[in-house]
Amino acid sequence: MYIEKVGERTLADCKVLIVDDQASSRLVLETLLEDTVACNSVCSGMEAIEYCKHQTPDLILMDVSMPELDGHQTTALLRKKTSCAHIPVIFVTSSSTDEEESKCWESGCVDFVEKPVNACTLRNRVKSHINHKLRNDLLEKLIYIDKLTGAYNRHYLDDYLPRLIKDGLRNVAPLSLVIFDVDHFKLFNDMYGHLDGDSCLWKVSKTINDALLRPMDKLVRIGGEEFLVILPSTDIEGAKSVTKRLLETVFDLNIPHADSEYERVTLSAGLAVKNANDNKTIDYLMLEADKNLYTAKTSGRNRFTAPTSTPSSKVETQGAPIKLTGLG
Known part of the structure; x- marks a missing residue:
């Protein structure tokens, strides 16, 4: 929705x-x-x-x-x-x-x-x-629903994610999470103002949601400029593929951002996967994705880090179409 x-x-x-x-x-x-x-x-x-x-x-x-x-x-x-x-x-x-x-x-x-x-x-x-x-x-x-962005909010996450964990156990299916945020968003707000900042978040949120291809995939706003994509029945390779498409799609929006090294709005993302046969809790899964997000941001932004990705996977900014390299 x-x-x-x-x-x-x-x-x-x-x-x-x-x-x-x-x-x-x-x-x-x-x-x-x-x-x-x-x-x-x-x-x-x-x-x-x-x-x-x-x-x-x-x-x-x-x-x-x-x-x-x-x-x-x-x-x-x-x-x-x-x-x-x-x-x-x-x-x-x-x-x-x-x-x-x-x-x-x-x-x-x-x-x-x-x-x-x-x-x-x-x-x-x-x-x-x-x-x-x-x-x-x-x-x-x-x-x-978060009124600003149209994505789901934390209340939905609290109700929905535990049910998905149970579904994965029952159906012996993996569950992938992708936490991402807008790179240098504070600098964007300082330069362009909070109205343009709100508009930026709305555009990014709508673009991400439109890029999700299955009704079971959900977009949740979990913080100011931080979002979560929930991917049921998706393993690590599938999560990488989806994350690659999401980062590319936002990059292609070409929203100007003069204080970014890429001169446009970009995303950084961290992935985490729970397989049906492991004992990862929801808190552990969220923490793992958040740590991988931090790695992506400290590695240069405009990229994602997955549990097995070394180094983090970067969105190339030269040529078209843009593509990801360095998948582990």
């Missing part, structure tokens, strides 16, 4: 994911909702899980009876993923027994509709649940 203005999203901006193994059923649901909300569709539970890794629908219409993974199993798997747990699921079922209804609720759905689907019922239930989600999203923004 990244916002420029709070509360701008409407029903027309939302997307519904339809999950059904029958092409005719998908077509019926899409046709019934086409005047209400944008829809995408997939034909299996596994495709739904893969879809949600890269995009976050506002609501899922889930068929219950599907081969391999049925609707209940698919929803249970989505609920285990921190980035997907908040997505409301409406089951579409041909059974109206009390047993089936109870099973739907126990699986974590917010509602269900019976087949054959009544058009009026479907539209109104979809609208009702999406509007409820929009209100919750707005509340979350007011609580968790």
Whole structure:
């Protein structure tokens, strides 16, 4: 999530994911909702899980009876993923027994509709649940979003990071953190003034967020000019690749900074990685990333340091495109 203005999203901006193994059923649901909300569709539970890794629908219409993974199993798997747990699921079922209804609720759905689907019922239930989600999203923004930069704030970090640690242990997946800050930012403020300083932070934050390619990757402002990027299911090589792109993207903004040795705004960054089989705590992980940030800054800035990088990896400023060298 990244916002420029709070509360701008409407029903027309939302997307519904339809999950059904029958092409005719998908077509019926899409046709019934086409005047209400944008829809995408997939034909299996596994495709739904893969879809949600890269995009976050506002609501899922889930068929219950599907081969391999049925609707209940698919929803249970989505609920285990921190980035997907908040997505409301409406089951579409041909059974109206009390047993089936109870099973739907126990699986974590917010509602269900019976087949054959009544058009009026479907539209109104979809609208009702999406509007409820929009209100919750707005509340979350007011609580968790830094007003100046649009990035997440420390409150969000305190709630989100522990859940990711648990996800990594459960899924046997690494978690990478990147702490970065704007080089010579105090000098920037002294020369250009605090209004331009605020504008600089906003541009850097938006640019970094736009460069993050997965909805699960999060940008958090943890200090004045200091930010944290959280990269779930990302090993050290993946974290290096992402950090390289982030530093290059900010370098390419070419925000003038006369008191910088690079004559533009640049970033320094430090990386840390927690593998599922190690016992690193959140505090240790943050401290490790912060120490690597310090190394990057004392090594000349405009570069990053990873746990195995010696020396720190610098953004070249000659020629195009800019690239990183010296990866350990």
